Amino acid sequence: MKHMKTVHIFAHDEQVFDKLTCDVCGAESNGDENWASKEFEHATSTLKLEERESHPDRGHSTDITFHLCPICFKSKLVPWLESQGAQPSIGTADW
Secondary structure, eight states: OEEEEEEEETTEEEEEEEEEBOTTTOOBOSSSSOOOOSTTOOOOOEEEEEEEEEOSSOEEEEEEEEEOOHHHIIIIIHHHHHHTTOOOOOOOOOO
């Protein structure tokens, strides 16, 4: 879940990003969208469906988003998807 907080900026209050919590286990991100806990690491995971409809004079979009920590992603979502016959695409990079 994406949490917002209200901050006072000059003469008005504004909603700004606060943190993410895992929708499954409740774990908290590091105050941004990074789930990693060690220096020099970065881990993001989101499951999202976005549907759009575009016309010349108007448009509409709807999205459904689940925020999952990497532990729940690997231990709960991946096994379930694999049990349904899905196989992940895995990419790697070195620099």
